[in-house]
Amino acid sequence: MFICLEGIAGSGKTTQTKLLADYLKNVKKKEIFTSAVYEGERRKVVSDFMNASGIKLDQNAVMFLFQALHAAQYHEVKNALSINKTVIADRWRYSFFAHHVYQDTFGKNENLMFQLDLLAYRSLEPVSIPPKLRHSL
């Protein structure tokens, strides 16, 4: 099973990811793999590289860098799923889409955004919660 938590910075994704991972591991006896491209130690590696390379100064460059990280993330999630781990992703595509629509990175070309997404995350999707259940949660 592939679960994803989306949300803006400070909304509690990391906390909820940890609580959910602990519950699934200890109560449901699942093997858990958590994935996040910009949390914990990775945040420093990415941030340092952005500063060293000048990428931080350009919105399009930042967008490309995150798609590079997403393409790598796709593999670690796919590999974990292939050995039957339960995957919890701290963000997948939707926060990224929300950010770049807000920033107007792609202008009116939303189709381009979906094409880039396909090169990064391919068609790997987290589980969908039916709207009714979503409402009752």
Place this chain on the structure above:
Amino acid sequence: MFICLEGIAGSGKTTQTKLLADYLKNVKKKEIFTSAVYEGERRKVVSDFMNASGIKLDQNAVMFLFQALHAAQYHEVKNALSINKTVIADRWRYSFFAHHVYQDTFGKNENLMFQLDLLAYRSLEPVSIPPKLRHSL
């Protein structure tokens, strides 16, 4: 003036860039700015980051990372040109295109490649040498 040298690894771009820069500086008294995203110290920074992030293992991720670097490179070239420096780029878009057409990164979707290029290098082009002159060089 914006000059670009393209070519495969080992074809002598770095050597020719240095010779051309020295000539334009010493004989023609031009102020020179050279730009390369994957030469000298930058190569180590980029290579280390590719290894640390898992990007190196995915062709699409590598493509996105280089587009991120190109978007940053665009700014340094544009800035140097705006203060009337002569810019020599050790690669611009064509080696990248050749590599990804060879690798089939974009499949049959060449249009997507041009759209990504526009987000990275915008429409900044090196000078074109007319075919006749090119032939006589």
